[in-house]
Amino acid sequence: MQRIFSSKLFVSGISLALGVGVGAAWVGSNSDNESRWGHGSDRGLLERIPVIPIPSVNASELIPHQPGQVALSKSTAAMKYGFPSLANIKTRESYVTSYDPRNRTAAWVIEQLNPETLSGQSDRKYCEFKEDDSVHIYHRSTNADYRGTGFDRGHLAAAANHKWSQKAMDDTFYLSNVSPQNPHLNQNAWNNLEKYCRSLTKHYLNVFVCTGPLYLPRQEPDGKMYVKYQVVGKNHVAVPTHFFKVVILEKVRGEVELRSYVMPNMPLDEKIPLERFLVPIESIERASGLLFVPNIMKRTSALKAITMGA
Template sequence: MRRFCSGSRWLVPAASLALGLGLGAGLSKRGRQPSQLGAEAEGLLSRLPVVPVVAAATTTSDLAARGGVGDSGDLAKYGLPGLSLLRTRESYVLCYDPRARSALWVVEQLNPATLSGSSDRAACDFRSDDSIHEYHRATNADYKGSGFDRGHLAAAANHRWSQKAMGDTFYLSNVAPQNPHLNQNAWNNLEKYCRSLTKYNKNVYVCTGPLFLPRMEADGKMYVKYQVIGKSHVAVPTHFFKVLILEKSSGEIELRSYVMPNSPVNDKIPLENFLVPIESIERASGLLFVPNILKRTSKLKAISAGSNLKAITAGSTT
């Protein structure tokens, strides 16, 4: 799937990541419908060509109206225990995971206009997201003394066009505990690379999120284990992903998808070594990233490890 430097002390064993990700079916086998995201999905969401499928409706009234909880809606009359939490801001769209105290995914749109401006990062402060119930939101105190950085999912430097847009990236709902070496080196390089792609593409859509991958323990069984930090028990991902959707001026669309372990990574390792098939991330995350992409282009290129191109047309793979 990827080429790792043999014996490198910087990376988790490649075998455990490969087991966690697995190989998915071809893109040409997708027959998916776009997600129904509810009336609150406004702003940036309306401008995005694709967003990951959310497996729940936005409101109980939506469910009752569709007859999904009985004709009279009796099962939902006192409210349902939990639904996917969608947040739209000037700079990104986010789907929140209350259990992990972080996002399932964050989608942002990059182009030369979003990267230009006089916004000042020093004027921004990390803060709790008051739109999330207090039981389920992270605080700055959770990160203090934890040994982890407050790692942006939608990067602050991607949104220099507006001070508010940059400031919105400092909500802790857009943050996950990240190894400091990874955050400040290899992951930072990947973020810079995403920005550089705006020079050659009409738009660059970036979807970022955490992964919690299994690994084999001494008893030969597979387990999903992760640390939690702070009184809020903020989940520490085992890995992070980025899925890039590149819109060419020609109308062609290109996919690139990356996974990095949440541990120190040698920043001299080429980024292409972290390319994985998008299906691998879909299997590991429970998300479907581009359910309607073949409705928007007659030709799609997915770049996998080693810069191998897989050209995809509706109904067939070549």
């Protein structure tokens, strides 16, 4: 497999200090964008989103994870930058999620990655996909919903991100943490993005990852825009048109960086560099109904005030 993760990528991307121009430039710069996004109208939607630069903050003002320190709760640690929304919040061993009962999948999942969470003896061969009993039977998905559909049960919080505890890994196999995902995407380009997020823990103190589905509109032959997506199984589990990842990176000393990615739920050439899927964070916020930037700004502003007061 060709390696597409260069060391330069580790320190490039979308920084809070630099805004999100990299993603904006990609969205409208290549003639083959339509093949990657699946629909030209998706590209147009993102091109119209204004880019708002975000100031940097000093990582010394943050409350970092200390190597060797065991947090009281990994899920509590994942809450550091707040929630993109407040509906149907559920906490697991090491991630937090907001469940969407209408679509039978999560709206978002937040997890914190560092070398400690990625290390351990946990093995996915001991895990099985299971219904989430905390979700009402009317609103939950089942394994039968996926059977014969041609879609993978695609993890939102990846199993390999939580090797530190077998229970933590087991929790990623709740069906409330998966969405119907094209198998070629799940096992190739999306898998590359998950691996890349894990590799960032070698270069940053903490890596916070928020993942979720998108249901983007497209223009139909009548010239009108429609949001259309497939549903599978007797419980009508929604098949996302796209998936997003928002990555918050904390340096030991320096600024906090923000990178945001969108991939269409379709086969993609795994050799396409991951930076080609960078998009403005505002495009994800608008398309998903979620908010990330205000939470980051509130968090860093509060820590600045505490530091100055001290």
